[in-house]
Amino acid sequence: MEKEIRDEFKKRFNSDGIMYASSGRINLIGEHTDYNGGFVFPGAVDKCIMLAIEPNGTEIVNAYALDLKEEASFGLEEKDIPSQQWAHYIFGVCREIIKRGGVVKGFNAVFAGNVPLGAGMSSSAALESTFAFALNDLFNNNTIEKFELARIGQSTEHNYCGVKCGIMDQFASVFGKKGNLMRLDCRSGEFEYFPFNPKGYKLVLLDSKVKHELVDSPYNRRRESCERVAATIGVETLRDASFEDLEKVKDKISEEDYKRARYVIGEKQRVLDVCEALKNGDYETVGARMYETHEGLSKDYEVSCVELDYLNDIAREMGVTGSRIMGGGFGGCTINLVKDEKYDAFIASAKEKFAKKFGHEPRVIDVVISDGARKLS
Numbered sequence: 001m002e003k004e005i006r007d008e009f010k011k012r013f014n015s016d017g018i019m020y021a022s023s024g025r026i027n028l029i030g031e032h033t034d035y036n037g038g039f040v041f042p043g044a045v046d047k048c049i050m051l052a053i054e055p056n057g058t059e060i061v062n063a064y065a066l067d068l069k070e071e072a073s074f075g076l077e078e079k080d081i082p083s084q085q086w087a088h089y090i091f092g093v094c095r096e097i098i099k100r101g102g103v104v105k106g107f108n109a110v111f112a113g114n115v116p117l118g119a120g121m122s123s124s125a126a127l128e129s130t131f132a133f134a135l136n137d138l139f140n141n142n143t144i145e146k147f148e149l150a151r152i153g154q155s156t157e158h159n160y161c162g163v164k165c166g167i168m169d170q171f172a173s174v175f176g177k178k179g180n181l182m183r184l185d186c187r188s189g190e191f192e193y194f195p196f197n198p199k200g201y202k203l204v205l206l207d208s209k210v211k212h213e214l215v216d217s218p219y220n221r222r223r224e225s226c227e228r229v230a231a232t233i234g235v236e237t238l239r240d241a242s243f244e245d246l247e248k249v250k251d252k253i254s255e256e257d258y259k260r261a262r263y264v265i266g267e268k269q270r271v272l273d274v275c276e277a278l279k280n281g282d283y284e285t286v287g288a289r290m291y292e293t294h295e296g297l298s299k300d301y302e303v304s305c306v307e308l309d310y311l312n313d314i315a316r317e318m319g320v321t322g323s324r325i326m327g328g329g330f331g332g333c334t335i336n337l338v339k340d341e342k343y344d345a346f347i348a349s350a351k352e353k354f355a356k357k358f359g360h361e362p363r364v365i366d367v368v369i370s371d372g373a374r375k376l377s
């Protein structure tokens with residue numbers, strides 16, 4: 001991939017360009033907690049977006065998406081928003097840096113990626129982080145702090161892509177560190193690296209290859225539910241609410257909002273339990289909490305689908321230690337913590353049963369925890 005990008009850049013712009021990359025992510029536990037001020041537990045993976053880029057001395061951006069074989073050229077003012085959807089991510093990052101008082105001038109860019117699209121591994125956050133990191137280096141002497149780079153990606157989603165996401169994906173993509181997961185407190189922004197090397201276990205993703213995201217943005221509606229309940233309880237976010245608080249307002253909120261909040265409040269504690277269990281090498285507890293999260297995401301938060309529930313069922317049947325939906329949901333993948341000796345049988349069974357029921361095999365993605373945003377040359 002790196003060579004193809006370099007060759008394409010040379011061909012188009014007759015120059016070498018400077019290379020950057022940033023990663024997709026996994027999340028061990030802590031789903032839909034980030035925009036509720038709760039905890040998440042992600043890590044960057046060895047699948048990334050790579051970019052060759054160079055200032056061009058104009059006020060125009062020329063970007064080429066190698067995987068799509070499409071180009072976009074646009075100016076840097078708000079009115080210059082490009083028509084291509086993929087270019088919104090780049091335009092948004094430029095605009096968010098400028099809005100914060102940073103500098104962005106015209107540049108040429110060629111990028112490509114191997115983060116599976118639609119799998120819930122945050123290819124869009126990887127794209128945003130790569131550009132944010134590069135533009136900080138090229139035009140701002142790296143004066144923009146790393147956490148702000150993540151916020152720039154998040155604001156890009158909010159203001160240019162229509163997704164009111166939390167900070168987890170961009171945070172993981174920017175801060176990822178080889179061999180480490182990170183527990184982030186999304187209320188304070190404090191985080192801690194956790195070396196993750198579960199001896200005797202493998203972490204594997206099974207991508208259902210389906211995407212059921214509907215036009216009415218169910219993700220944003222989940223967020224609105226949580227905000228309504230928090231407002232009714234009288235706290236800023238559900239991070240500050242307990243099960244008792246929720247019971248007290250039960251009559252004032254809809255059954256649906258009640259279930260959404262019940263999931264979020266439970267998930268908060270599960271992340272802390274998992275961190276504690278990891279410190280003690282207690283993978284059985286880690287796995288048990290993962291199954292509970294799946295249950296909550298499926299029944300209370302209702303972001304699962306038949307394909308993901310089926311993958312979860314197979315994992316249970318095959319004695320997999322932990323399994324759950326990963327990411328926003330509505331399709332994408334499950335994350336599975338599997339004992340080494342059960343791995344082959346689980347994968348074989350999942351492929352066979354899933355294909356029989358849905359007509360295609362899930363994609364198997366082995367997880368390698370890797371570095372986040374970085375300069376390559």
Ligand code: GLA
Binds near residue numbers: 032035122165168
């Ligand atoms: C998506 C969002 C994240 C987070 C997850 C669910 O990946 O981008 O901010 O809310 O869903 O945990």
